Amino acid sequence: MTKQLDTLASFDSGGVAVRAEAVRELGRAGDEQVIDLLLQAALGDKSPGVRLAAASAAADVLSRYRLEPHRDALSPQRRAAIIHQLRSVDPGRNTGLFQVLACAGDPAVVRNLGQGVRDPRVDVRTGALVGLERLVCSGSVNGDPRMAAALSALLSERRLRSDASLGLARIAWRTGLWQLRPQVQDLASRLEERWLPLLQELLEGFPTGLSSEHILGCWAGSGLDCGEQRPERDPTTTLIVLPSTVLVGADDSMQQAPWSLEGSVLDSPMFAGQGPRPVRVLRSWFEGQEASEVIQIGSSSYGRLGEKDLPAVVDQLALQSFDIAPASRQLLALLEPQLSNRAAGAYARAVLLLLAGDVESASKRLQALAAAKRPRPELAWHHACLRRQQGSQAEALKLAQAYLEAAPRKSPFVQAARRWVEGE
Numbered sequence: 001m002t003k004q005l006d007t008l009a010s011f012d013s014g015g016v017a018v019r020a021e022a023v024r025e026l027g028r029a030g031d032e033q034v035i036d037l038l039l040q041a042a043l044g045d046k047s048p049g050v051r052l053a054a055a056s057a058a059a060d061v062l063s064r065y066r067l068e069p070h071r072d073a074l075s076p077q078r079r080a081a082i083i084h085q086l087r088s089v090d091p092g093r094n095t096g097l098f099q100v101l102a103c104a105g106d107p108a109v110v111r112n113l114g115q116g117v118r119d120p121r122v123d124v125r126t127g128a129l130v131g132l133e134r135l136v137c138s139g140s141v142n143g144d145p146r147m148a149a150a151l152s153a154l155l156s157e158r159r160l161r162s163d164a165s166l167g168l169a170r171i172a173w174r175t176g177l178w179q180l181r182p183q184v185q186d187l188a189s190r191l192e193e194r195w196l197p198l199l200q201e202l203l204e205g206f207p208t209g210l211s212s213e214h215i216l217g218c219w220a221g222s223g224l225d226c227g228e229q230r231p232e233r234d235p236t237t238t239l240i241v242l243p244s245t246v247l248v249g250a251d252d253s254m255q256q257a258p259w260s261l262e263g264s265v266l267d268s269p270m271f272a273g274q275g276p277r278p279v280r281v282l283r284s285w286f287e288g289q290e291a292s293e294v295i296q297i298g299s300s301s302y303g304r305l306g307e308k309d310l311p312a313v314v315d316q317l318a319l320q321s322f323d324i325a326p327a328s329r330q331l332l333a334l335l336e337p338q339l340s341n342r343a344a345g346a347y348a349r350a351v352l353l354l355l356a357g358d359v360e361s362a363s364k365r366l367q368a369l370a371a372a373k374r375p376r377p378e379l380a381w382h383h384a385c386l387r388r389q390q391g392s393q394a395e396a397l398k399l400a401q402a403y404l405e406a407a408p409r410k411s412p413f414v415q416a417a418r419r420w421v422e423g424e
Contacts, residue, residue, distance in 0.1 A: 148179060166199060265277070
């Protein structure tokens with residue numbers, strides 16, 4: 001960090017590319033100590049490109065202080081000073097400052113962002129919409145009625161320009177504010193004709209409200225907020241939402257509990273006395289991926305896992321000490337329509353069949369996978385468990401030994417296999 005600060009403090013001697021890269025580096029890894037330097041560059045650098053990069057970097061740094069346990073590292077007074085400083089600046093000089101406002105940690109700035117959406121300058125409107133989305137997608141404002149109220153009021157403004165109105169509609173869809181669909185539909189009578197096909201396309205995928213089908217599936221998060229990047233992440237938490245239960249945890253310490261959804265509020269004993277939490281599904285920049293599908297429960301965000309991630313999920317299920325057969329059957333039924341016959345999908349299907357107690361089907365699937373050129377090492381472990389269930393103890397032990405010989409050190413079943421092989 002010292003090297004980065006020295007680079008930024010003396011970057012007047014460098015060219016535009018050098019200065020821009022300096023601020024981007026601070027945005028990727030900087031802490032609250034670099035915010036003032038980034039704002040100084042965002043407001044005063046002679047290059048518009050550097051000013052924009054510095055504003056984006058300052059927003060990235062501030063986004064790390066919106067959620068606990070990091071929020072208290074930036075005092076309310078410091079946040080208020082940043083907001084006060086930026087409110088007096090013409091946004092036309094640097095539209096990236098809307099992102100800084102959005103990430104400053106005060107939901108009340110939604111009013112300032114709304115003013116930018118009304119601006120007659122198209123670049124200012126565009127910058128304000130970017131900032132508005134960065135604010136609304138954050139877990140820190142999940143369930144905050146001010147967000148939906150602000151977007152609703154803007155969508156209802158008849159003098160708002162068509163590009164801004166459609167941008168607001170997209171934000172409502174992407175940030176899970178699906179209760180605003182009626183206001184979005186009403187835009188059809190006010191938008192310029194050339195925008196109507198885009199509105200119709202948006203409405204075709206715009207839900208009328210949140211339902212359980214939207215949140216079922218496998219999700220994972222490492223403590224990051226939507227739109228946040230951080231050099232060090234928390235341990236990954238897996239979230240498996242099934243029709244009757246939810247499983248939450250990491251590695252071999254998952255817990256299982258019932259859940260219920262009423263409107264956009266999720267309730268479960270898993271929340272340990274904290275009461276029901278607001279829940280929504282978003283399309284957002286999350287953990288380095290653009291337009292990721294994300295579920296937010298309270299302030300916590302989890303990205304939907306794709307097929308390539310499912311082998312780790314089913315292996316995690318196999319580590320649990322409680323009866324996982326019912327959950328495995330539900331998960332297999334939920335995933336089966338989307339599972340392919342490629343390696344990851346076939347592996348997930350075979351292991352879930354085994355965990356669900358369908359030994360005959362699992363045996364056929366596991367044998368087929370074992371015939372591949374480079375089978376996953378964990379496949380031998382699951383095959384060993386299958387053979388043990390079938391009473392073939394000698395073959396099961398041989399397969400467990402083969403797993404230990406091929407498995408990397410961090411493979412999840414190494415300790416259990418070693419205890420088995422050593423006869424503990």
